[in-house]
Every structure is written in C-alpha cells, then in structure tokens.
Amino acid sequence: MLEEVDFTTVVRLAPLVSIDLIVTDGNRRVLVGQRRNRPAQDTWFVPGGRIAKDESLDAAFTRIVRNELGVASVERSSSRLYGVFEHRYEDNFAGIAGFGTHYIVLAHAMSLNGAVPIGRFDQHSRYEWLHVDQLLARDDVHENTKAYFC
Template identity: 90%
Template sequence: MLSEADFMTVVRLAPLVSIDLIVTDGNRRVLVGQRRNRPAQDTWFVPGGRIAKDESLDAAFRRIVHNELGVASAERSSARFYGVFEHRYDDNFAGTPGFGTHYIVLAYAMSLSGSVPIGRFDQHSGYEWLLADELLARDDVHENTKAYFR
C-alpha cells in the first residue's frame, strides 16, 4: 500500500489503471452511485476502482465488486468486457492544485438483480438505477459515465 505522499506522486506523474462496472438489472437500467470522493465528487458515476500494483485482474475485479457494491462474490469471467476508456479529470483525490488525474479504464458489463441489496455508503452517498436515456439526459451524471452509453 502506498503512502498518501507516494500516491500523490504517482497521480501527478502517471496514469492509473482501473476497472469500471457497467451494472444492469435485467430491465435495461444501469446502476450509478453518487461519488463521495474526488475526482468527480458529487456526480453520479458507475461503480469502479483502481487496480493495485501486483494485483491480478481477477483479484481486482472481485475486490472492486465487493468494495463498490458490497457483493460478496463475482468473477470477472462472468462479466462481459466492455472496452478500454480514457478518463481525465482536472482535480485529484486530495484536491491539490496544479495537476489532475488520468485513468486508463477497463470497463466490464455485468448484471445484478435490481432487488439485490447493493451499496457501500463509504464510497457513494446514494445509488440509483437509470435507463441509458435517463442517464444521458441528466446534468449530474458525469460525462465519463455518459460515454459508456453514447
């Protein structure tokens, strides 16, 4: 685990690699959470998280699903690879001026029942299930999330 100072250096100098989860419920609705953390704080965004150094993609997927959704078991092999995306933000996790955050994102689509209890409220202040058209029409859904549905 990196110290905050070391992580700040990484964010300032290099792109981060992450996994985003495009979660649908069987009624074509997409799960979004209102972010508590920077970057993209207070916007609605699909769940996701960074991949740690030396962490396999399978282990990262399981950890991110658990940390972001509170779902105990999910395998990357049961999700559909959605594509590689690039996300750039003007700010960073600490709000330090002078540099933003750059992510290379591996997006995976997966389905969960809309009745499955979902949530990790340390990560998101709330969750909503939205149809893609609803998501695209809202001003409070982040552009990087909208890009998955254009």
Template identity: 50%
Template sequence: MTQRLEHGLFKTVVAHTPLISIDLIVRNTQGQVLLGQRLNRPAQDYWFVPGGRICKDETMASAFSRLANEELGLAYSLDEARCLGPYEHFYQDNFAGTDFTTHYVVLGYSITADIALDNLPQEQHDNYRWFDVSELLASDEVHHHTKLYFMNGHQ
C-alpha cells in the same frame, strides 16, 4: 493482498502517472444502470458507475472480484462479465485537491445484477439509484465519463 499507498506517495504517483482501474457497469434485469453519487474527487457530486483502481501485483481477475465485493457486495468473477474495452478518463482535479490532474486508463466491464440499494457501501458514494439509459444520457448530474459507456452504440 492489496496495499494502499501512503497519502503523500500516492499524490506523487497520481501527479506523474496514469492509474489503471476497472469500472463496473451494472444493469438490472429491467435494463436500468446502477449509479452512485460520488463523495470524493475526482468527479465529486456526480452520478458515476462503481469501480476502482487495480493495485500493484494484483491481476485483473483478482481486482475485478475485489471491486465487485467492495463496491457492490457481490461475489463476481471476471469471466462472468463482458468486457466493453479500454477507456481514458481525464480530470482537472485529483483525490486531494486541484493542484494537478488525474489520468485513468479504465477497463469497462458489464454485468447484470439486481442489487438492493440500501446495502451498498458508502465509502465512495452516498446515494445510489437505478437509471434508464436515456435518463442518464440526458442528465447534467451524470458524469460525462459514465455517459461514454452508453454513447455511440456501446452497451
């Protein structure tokens, strides 16, 4: 069972340690990529891939399945995904403001799924859409960390 930390304690953790997370790089059968427009810091207002943190005592496989369900409403297991490798994300702000930075170590996983956009959760993103890779790479509204999944021959 995953447990969220109390706000003040989580601020201390983010201020002093990197977070480990999983990003879900979702392509539909036409090859387009699912992005959501972020509501929260860091990367607020940018188009970004779905994903989230791995919790303490949670295996990567359990975290992947939980995040696929929470972020996409899908029952997916880790063995159905392709690992793209580790990435590092550095932000000048944090979930609570601008008084310290955020550092993520991110495990990127690619899956293929045709998802109806109108049923996706609204907690982290308020808009969703499918992007062609060339379009997301050219857009100033797509966050740099999302673009890295598609640059230099990745994906």
C-alpha cells in the same frame, strides 16, 4: 498500499489503471452512485476502482465489486469486457492544485438482479438505477459515465 505522499506523486506523474462496472438489471437499467470522493465528487458515476500493483485483474475485479457494491464473490468471468476508455480529470483525490488525474479504464459489463441489496455508502452517498436515456439526459451524471452509452 502506498503512503499518501507516494500516491500523490504517482497521480501527478502517471496514469492509473482502473476497472469500472457497467452494472445492469433485468429491466435494462444501469446502476450509478453519487460519488463521495474526488475526482468527480458529487456526480453520478458507475461504480469502479483502481487496480493495485501486483494485483491480478481477477482479484481486482472481485475486490472492486465487493468494495463498491457490497456484493461478495462475483468473478470477472461472469462479466464481459465492455471496452477500454481514457478518463481525465482536472482535479485529484487530494484536492491539490496544479495537476489532474488520468485513468486508463477497463470497463466490464455485468448483470445483477435489481432486488440484490447493493451499496457501500462510504464510497457513494446513494445509488440509483437509471435507464440509459435518463442517464444521458441528466446534468449531474458525469460525462465519463455518459461516454459509455454514446
């Protein structure tokens, strides 16, 4: 784990690699959470997280599902690669002026039963299941999330 000063330098100088989770239920709804953290704080966004140095994609996927959704033991093989995306933000995790955040995102689609209890409220203040047309119509859903469905 990097110290904050070192991570700040990485965010300032290099792109981050992350996994976003395009989670659907049996009713063709998509899970979004209202973000507590920068960047994209207070917007609705699909769950996701950064891949750590020397962490395998499989280990990162399982950790991110556990940390973002509170669901244990879901393996990457149970998902499908949805696509590779690029996200740019004007701000950064620390709110320091002068540089933004650049992500290369490996989006993975997966299904969960809507009855499965989901949520890590240290990451998101609340969660909602939205149909794609609802998600696209809302002003408070982040554009990077909308881009998954356009």
